[in-house]
Amino acid sequence: MPALSICINTQTPLVQFLGTNPGTSAPGSPRADLDLAALTEGRDYRYSPGGVTRMVYPLVRRLIHEGVLREAHWVALNPHAPPTVRLNDLTLHNVSIAGDRMAGYGTVKEAIWGRIHELNGVEEHDELFWSEAFSEYAYYNRRTAELIQQLDEKFDFDAFYIHDFQQLAVGHMLGTLKPKIFRWHIPFDAATIPDKWRAMLSTYLRSYDVVVVSAQSYAKSLRQLEPTGKVIRLYPYIDPTDYSHPNAVQVEAVSRRIGLAPEDQIALVVGRMDPIKGQDLAISAFAAVAADYPHLKLVLVGNGSFSGSASGLGLSKSARWRTHLEEMVVEARLQDRVLFTGHLGQEELDSLYERCRFTLLPSVREGFGLVAVESWIHDRPAIVTERAGIAELIRDGVNALLFDPDESGALVRQMKRLLDDPGGKLRARLVRNGRTTARKCSLDAAERAEGEMLAAVTEA
Amino acid sequence: MVNLAVLGAQLAFLVPVAVIILVTVVLAWVVGLLVGRLTQRTSPHMAGAARRLAVIVVALIGGTLALQALGVSPDILLLVVALLGATALIALRDPLGNYGAKYFSDIYTPFKVGDTIQVGAYSGKVIEINPMATVLLSDKEQLISLPNAALLRDVVTNTSPQAWKEVTVPVTLPGSVDLPAFESELLKSLSKLRMRLDPRFPPVVTTKARSPQSTELAVTLMLRRPEDRDAITSETNKRLGEVLEQVRGARR
Structure with a gap:
């Protein structure tokens, strides 16, 4: 198969710009194209943490390296960036929309997010697709589709790979006969979709040749909306080489910085500050065991998402959620036992993985749950919510421990299993089998699966 | 040296022509605007065509008057245009009929690509609507090409659900x-x-x-x-x- 040229589209940009610099959006500065090599990571820009970009970027890099892709162009919402940024073989194209339109768009995406994750009632946003805010969602998607269309005229792409529900309408708006792939990253349960949303979602889904989801149960459920293209399950993935194994000195330095004593044991939760991530469940469960395990501490790593950041959409739900969690901690009188670190760089995070006794993924709903895979590649056992896509890869007590977030005491019970593990037998089994399972969610596996999918869709 | 008075006298006959052209341009603009207002409840497609037609008619009348003011008899010109038009209409009767039918069917016929329709003895899924014909795919996977003019003449039944x-x-x-x-x-x-x-x-x-x-x-x-x-x-x-x-x- 000849090497392909593809256009990727995500809401969250791969790179977020910090402050002002000659190439970015300083008032009055020229919005010239930019080569990222001319800037400094950490000072001028940062890679968007976690989520879709964390997954897609290594794959694109690998597919270009392996010759599957000839070139890739990545279109994303990035209001504070120059129109085009070069990053080796990848070209980033940034979409910008006015603040008032952004607010409407944000309302719609949060409503869809909330309903899919069952945070909102079915009736709450019944009229969503008739609302004025929806016209702004359509505006953003159309603006994106127009840019992609212009790029296609110039670069003649072989396929379009659209990611996540925020971009769902883009495929319908692209007037092209070329293959269009859509990856649905969040959970999918048709039972959560309001009746008045079904036709619209179905219209959009039917414009894609392939719809990719992260779990078999999502695929089965999504078929109820009768997409015309194929629905396939591909596990999300990470590149294990992106993760380091810091030595004892480095681990100690990070531990000291965040306030851990040498005798402390850690239960680690990694995830952005969002009600859906279930940090409140972790705090409640920790409060129930804290008295029995005086050296155990709960460490919560993470900030807001791109949507919540000042360089993103500026929605402030993460700050509200963190305040709520801090109030919970104060109420339980655990201020010296629960630590909020905020966002950590990868090496610091790796240090905490190495330092922790086990990780918790307490999400109320989770599209997949790559945090468990990160835990496995650091040889740490994971306690995982049953409501995560990754749960279909887990056998309780074999490669991880599962719990039902709706069942009172379930998380406490599983934490105690690991804390009271005589001889560390359970821990050893979970680590050994977890490492094997992690291979299914590795970049190597993704390269094969995504490469085959791209070949099939472009050759079909 | 050019005598400006003589030149002015020689060009004086152009003044009425210029006035006619100016009035024609203004009138065409006003008529276009009025027709646009009157047709705003029809499709923009149709409204645009009506506006263009009105402007062309005004321009033709203005052009004829301007030719008369120049002392040219417009009779021969009009005759040639009319003969050419009639010849073209006769020669291209069928394609123009189909094209015209397509134009109107775009606006008024209640079916689209993907629908299943029945026209006279023919039925099938609409897979293409081109300027000349509407192409159906029958149950037996035969291609049926229906001239667009037939869609205006015959009864069309759209049998697609809802x-x-x-x-x-x-x-x-x-x-x-x-x-x-x-x-x-x-x-x-x-x-x-x-x-x-x-x-x-x-x-x-x-x-x-x-x-x-x-x-x-x-x-x-x-x-x-x-x-x-x-x-x-x-x-x-x-x-x-x-x-x-x-x-x-x-x-x-």
């Missing part, structure tokens, strides 16, 4: 119009009709074709009651025209 619900209004946007802004404003405007539309099916704008000069769109609405079809089509056309003007105005 075909009565769907109203598709075509619209051609000039390339200079900001499509995202147009779509956004159109959705806002059409949401005001939601009491008359099926609440499960909000309006959808679909791109049919595009070129640097224009983008062809289809606006699809689903009715709540079949008897609203005509009123909704008319109202949608009116709103399409208004939004187009609004977006153009914002750009200016």
Whole structure:
């Protein structure tokens, strides 16, 4: 198969710009194209943490390296960036929309997010697709589709790979006969979709040749909306080489910085500050065991998402959620036992993985749950919510421990299993089998699966 | 040296011609505007054609008067134009009939690509509508090409499920119009009709074709009651025209 040229589209940009610099959006500065090599990571820009970009970027890099892709162009919402940024073989194209339109768009995406994750009632946003805010969602998607269309005229792409529900309408708006792939990253349960949303979602889904989801149960459920293209399950993935194994000195330095004593044991939760991530469940469960395990501490790593950041959409739900969690901690009188670190760089995070006794993924709903895979590649056992896509890869007590977030005491019970593990037998089994399972969610596996999918869709 | 007085006298006969041309231009603009207003409840497609026709008629009359003012008899010219027109109409009768039928069927015939229709003895799924013919794929996988003129002459039955619900209004946007802004404003405007539309099916704008000069769109609405079809089509056309003007105005 000849090497392909593809256009990727995500809401969250791969790179977020910090402050002002000659190439970015300083008032009055020229919005010239930019080569990222001319800037400094950490000072001028940062890679968007976690989520879709964390997954897609290594794959694109690998597919270009392996010759599957000839070139890739990545279109994303990035209001504070120059129109085009070069990053080796990848070209980033940034979409910008006015603040008032952004607010409407944000309302719609949060409503869809909330309903899919069952945070909102079915009736709450019944009229969503008739609302004025929806016209702004359509505006953003159309603006994106127009840019992609212009790029296609110039670069003649072989396929379009659209990611996540925020971009769902883009495929319908692209007037092209070329293959269009859509990856649905969040959970999918048709039972959560309001009746008045079904036709619209179905219209959009039917414009894609392939719809990719992260779990078999999502695929089965999504078929109820009768997409015309194929629905396939591909596990999300990470590149294990992106993760380091810091030595004892480095681990100690990070531990000291965040306030851990040498005798402390850690239960680690990694995830952005969002009600859906279930940090409140972790705090409640920790409060129930804290008295029995005086050296155990709960460490919560993470900030807001791109949507919540000042360089993103500026929605402030993460700050509200963190305040709520801090109030919970104060109420339980655990201020010296629960630590909020905020966002950590990868090496610091790796240090905490190495330092922790086990990780918790307490999400109320989770599209997949790559945090468990990160835990496995650091040889740490994971306690995982049953409501995560990754749960279909887990056998309780074999490669991880599962719990039902709706069942009172379930998380406490599983934490105690690991804390009271005589001889560390359970821990050893979970680590050994977890490492094997992690291979299914590795970049190597993704390269094969995504490469085959791209070949099939472009050759079909 | 040129004698300006003599030159002025020689060119004086051009003054009425210039006045006629000026009046014609102004009149064409006013008539175009009036016809636009009168046809705003029809599709922008139709309204545009009516405007163009009115402007051409005014320009022809103005041109004839200007020729007369120059002392040229327009009779021969008009005769040649009329003969050429008649010859072309006779020679291209069938294709022009089909093309004209396609033009009207775009606007008024209640079917689209993907629907299943029956026309006389023929039935099948509509797989193509081109300027000359509408192509059906029969149950036996035969291709049936129906001249578009036949679709205006014969009874067309759309047998697709709930075909009565769907109203598709075509619209051609000039390339200079900001499509995202147009779509956004159109959705806002059409949401005001939601009491008359099926609440499960909000309006959808679909791109049919595009070129640097224009983008062809289809606006699809689903009715709540079949008897609203005509009123909704008319109202949608009116709103399409208004939004187009609004977006153009914002750009200016």
